[in-house]
Amino acid sequence: METLTKVEELRLIASCVASGDHRAYARLVEAWQPQLVGYLRGLTGGDTWLADDLAQEAFVKAYQSLSTFRGAARFGTWLFTIATRLYLDSRRKILPAGNIDEARGAVSDSRIERDLEVRHDLGVALKSLSPLDRSIVLLFYLRDMPVRKVARIVDMKPETVKVRLHRAKEKMRLTLKKYDYEK
Amino acid sequence: MKNDDKELRDSIRREIHDAPVNEWLTRRVVNRLPQRRMASSWIEKLAYSISGVLLVVSAVLAARQYSFSLVSLVIWISITATLIAVVSTIVADKAAAVSRPIERESRQDC
Numbered sequence: 001m002e003t004l005t006k007v008e009e010l011r012l013i014a015s016c017v018a019s020g021d022h023r024a025y026a027r028l029v030e031a032w033q034p035q036l037v038g039y040l041r042g043l044t045g046g047d048t049w050l051a052d053d054l055a056q057e058a059f060v061k062a063y064q065s066l067s068t069f070r071g072a073a074r075f076g077t078w079l080f081t082i083a084t085r086l087y088l089d090s091r092r093k094i095l096p097a098g099n100i101d102e103a104r105g106a107v108s109d110s111r112i113e114r115d116l117e118v119r120h121d122l123g124v125a126l127k128s129l130s131p132l133d134r135s136i137v138l139l140f141y142l143r144d145m146p147v148r149k150v151a152r153i154v155d156m157k158p159e160t161v162k163v164r165l166h167r168a169k170e171k172m173r174l175t176l177k178k179y180d181y182e183k
Numbered sequence: 184m185k186n187d188d189k190e191l192r193d194s195i196r197r198e199i200h201d202a203p204v205n206e207w208l209t210r211r212v213v214n215r216l217p218q219r220r221m222a223s224s225w226i227e228k229l230a231y232s233i234s235g236v237l238l239v240v241s242a243v244l245a246a247r248q249y250s251f252s253l254v255s256l257v258i259w260i261s262i263t264a265t266l267i268a269v270v271s272t273i274v275a276d277k278a279a280a281v282s283r284p285i286e287r288e289s290r291q292d293c
Binding site: 020022025026029030033034035037038039041042051052055056059060063064122123126137138141142144169172 | 188191192194195196198199200201202203204205208209211212213215216217218
């Protein structure tokens with residue numbers, strides 16, 4: 001797995017923008033793919049096909065708008081923003097009410113009940129969160145991003161993200177409690 | 184109960200790992216990349232505009248003094264062809280700019 005410095009990244013991006021260098025972009029894809037796909041697999045509850053599709057879409061979209069990238073943030077932050085919004089948009093299309101904030105994602109109660117028997121407790125707790133809260137939790141805990149950066153990605157105020165993180169932790173705690181009780 | 188931040192972070196990282204590099208995914212992405220036209224700079228646009236205006240002016244002047252000869256026919260054809268080339272380049276540039284979705288860049292420091 002290749003790790004790129006910010007300078008190397010900017011050089012590759014400049015090469016993509018200036019001459020449409022696809023090989024330079026392939027290096028960026030390979031460098032960020034493991035983290036992005038890992039994050040998306042967490043978001044989708046381990047759906048590898050969906051995660052790969054979303055990652056692919058995010059990389060293509062990022063390339064299409066590379067000329068608007070100003071280099072203030074790492075390419076990865078920008079990529080995670082695109083991927084998170086793609087994921088949330090995909091959930092919005094699926095959810096009948098379209099309420100991404102309060103909905104519990106595409107996972108029904110009965111599905112959670114079934115999962116309680118077979119899946120690991122943490123996976124179930126994550127699935128009990130709304131898609132938006134799951135993104136916030138994973139960006140903060142899995143990708144180790146500061147609240148400020150998470151807020152940028154999900155387009156919210158840092159204070160709101162802090163409140164959502166707190167509520168998400170509480171919800172996960174209750175789900176785990178229920179899980180322990182049912183076990 | 185994983186109440187503590189550190190515990191939650193550790194358990195999430197234990198459960199969710201980075202995916203291995205998938206060359207197939209990289210190839211799929213690269214195959215879907217559009218051929219990029221270089222964005223034209225303001226100086227290019229200015230040059231195109233000036234040459235467009237000059238072409239139109241010379242076309243009008245040539246039409247006013249038109250008398251049929253092989254030389255004037257060649258001049259007319261060259262002016263028309265160049266005018267079409269300039270207009271189509273400008274239109275293609277605009278079409279490429281419109282088809283490119285704009286993503287808001289996160290300005291976060293890393």
